[in-house]
Amino acid sequence: MYSRRRFMQAGAAGGVIASATGLLPAWAKSASAGNTGIFELAGNSFDLTVGHSAVEIGKRRGHAITVNGTVPGPLLRFREGEKLTLRVKNMLDEDTSIHWHGLLVPFYMDGVPGVSFPGIKPGETFTYEYAVPQYGTYWYHSHSGLQEQAGHYGPIIIDPASADPVTSDREYVLVLSDWSFEHPHKVFARVKKDMEVYNFQQRTIGDFVSDVGKNGLGATLEDRAMWGQMRMSPTDISDVTAAAYTYLINGHATADNWTGIFNPGERVRLRIINASAMTIFNFRIPGLPMTVVAADGLNVRPVETDEFQIGVAETYDVIVEPKRARAFPIVAESIDRSGQVVATFAPEPDMRATAPLLRDRPTLTHKDMGMAAMAGMNHGGMDHGAMASGSKAPGPNVQGSMDHAAMGHGTSADTNDGAVKPDMASMPGMSEDKSGMSSMSHDMSGGAMQEHNHKTDAGVDNVAMAPTNRLDEPGLGLEDVPHRALRYSQLRSLDPNPDTRAPEREMEIHLTGNMERYMWSFDGVKFSAVEKPIIFHEGERLRVTLVNDTMMTHPIHLHGMFFDLVVDEGDHKPRKHTVNVKPGDKLSFDVSAEHVGDWAFHCHLLFHMHAGMMQVVSLLPRDGAAPIAPDEMKMDHKAMGHEGMDHGSMKMSDETMKPREISSPDHSKMTHGSEH
């Protein structure tokens, strides 16, 4: 009876606002007595109050900043295209805001203080009004201070105006988050003073001894010397770990045992949102394959998998079809594996799934330093000092010791099937790196080392010498799990991409930072020191390439527009609002500059943003006139003649695909490489 259809009916009634004492929808209700789930507000008019609340998490009392009194805040459910009014009252004694993550709202409704509006002052009520031309799974959160860490977030479901291509008998929202009983500013300050304050998985003497046993003394010393010289640690994966966090599913710690009910044989849709401040999760339901049907709210061609890494602010919708009447654990494990949260998915309440043991922590490698090409090389002969200094021209030592010809630059652009096998045999020690090397066509063209035309002062501790495209990798620690793990390269949009013009302008943005000083930035400039925003011109089609010079995975979020992740040059690229950029990664997305306005662009790890990893994309109107709404842009496209193009035949020739302002890959080599 709790099918999603029922809730669509409830939503269709319009204007229905659940009272605080209203019944919980089944998808949010935990089966454990005494627990509270997520309230649903449906309709087109919403009253939200931001305030302080006491919460109980894992049987412990804590203080939270909440929307309507709960963590997470209420589920907002409305319909595609419907005009909405959302009144947000600020009961805090500081400014607040709500940003509608992934929603294509006019920029002045986007909710970023200092960028799109002034913020909501204490005691003030701000009214957001917009209608969005999209449906799917999204979320909202504060964009003020560190309020998001304190509980100020909640889920959004937008129901389609017409039939949903994804059908299910039942659905649940799963809001993943990281809760700290300590004040967020205290947590941030500690990390800033000692970036390893929460890392209790560092390498010790014991690891040294066991590595000597495994790899021999020489190799172990060499490895320690390499990391020591760089002054970096292969265990720096999460800045804040389970030492500070209690991980939550729908506001429930493992001890609270949030439980979702199913009848065997049902098709159940899970809408998974990572609403964490700082935690990238590995999500899996051991024993139950998942079919991914949407990413970041937009439908993708169904792809079956067993586990996926979900960056902060990403969302995935999956379909599961449990056949057996047993309890399954729903597991969200932090990327550093310092902790996890387990919920139960069972045919009846009062069951508790057996939690799997935490798996061994992963460690970073050469590839994560942006030195994939150097893996397995003779470190003794390499000048690490020069490499760390960010000099554009690598020393003869480095150059001389790399066999570019053997690296397989000319591999196929098709990263999807992973079938491309560049000739690795000629590179000793490279055999384990085959997956990531298959997509080097974008970055290693001509064998050139990565250029770094950005600031590299004390705020930048590393530059990626030879970053690789890692879209075809599942993410840190999932490379060698004994089951399927989702890669971005597997995702394809269900609908054809709305704009398939070749990019006419290319820009490269580097993700930079200094781990030790805990400074984070784009292109070496913290947001506090930014003088000029990133400029997009209305109507243009851009290719933005992100180069991760750091050793952390950064979920990068662009407000106000979806971008097409360049997994191939086809017309079904997955469209996202947030992308996990892996350490030493170099990836591109294509984006159409349509929604005029100033849009925030930042790392969605809250403390990275707070430390400076933020910028503004100023999408300027063509003629300096007032902002133009999305559908007028669509008309412009028609005027530009693109509507008449045969998108199906967009397998373009080299000439048309070539972005104008970049040195294009050597296509002849690419063809050659793909024959391997």
Added chain:
Amino acid sequence: MAKATYFSAAGGACFILALAIAPAKAEDPTQPWSQADSYYGPTEMAEARRAVQKEHGGNTMYYVLADRLEYQTNDGDPLLLFDGQGWWGGDRNKLTLKSELEYDLTADRFEEAEIQALWTRPIARYFDLQAGARHDFTAGADRTFGVLGVQGLAPYWFEIDAAAFVSGDGDVSARVELEYELLLTQRLILQPRTELNFAIQSVEEVGVGSGLSTAEVGARLRYEIRRQFAPYVGVSWTRSVGETADFARADGEDPGGVSFVAGLRLWF
């Protein structure tokens, strides 16, 4: 579903709303971004813009570290020692205070008391330049120095604090401190450290000879109950060298020896 783009019919409502509210104004060329100004007013937005930039990377904070707060046996002539530092500021500029105090429990007086006030600025990825003043409050030998030093993290994770001091009389001396942290477990940490003091000129009143004057080598084993709170035990060997040792012997003092130490390492 139709091959709809995400900018289909519903975008219309959005557009109408935009027109209804939007007074068309060109953005302010003196501001980095200002398109919201025409909706909410340039004054309010300018204030919010300043705040949002400061909040993301421009914050100031403080740090206090008591690296060594300990009891030293000092060959039956026990001492209390405090060696700590703290800073206040942002990523670019900090005010750093350092202090080292040695209290002789037998004589019931400060053997050594120094405080440094330094301006700190990053000069490399892992190194800060520090410049400022040092004052020694030692009874009968109050002295003030100018200080220029570097502090940071050397390759292989050696923490270095090196400074040159010029006294009011023009005497030049220098100090180098080197620390390393060896993780026996996640919380049990062995910290070897060494401190070397050098002087260019002999200054007999304070018992310092030219060249290497004193050397200290020690190791402390701490247990981090929390990262911020760690009791420790250790051993420390201190010795005056060369002319400095001669001065000490002439004063009837021991030029050096081994101390067992017990103390606390704290930061917040």
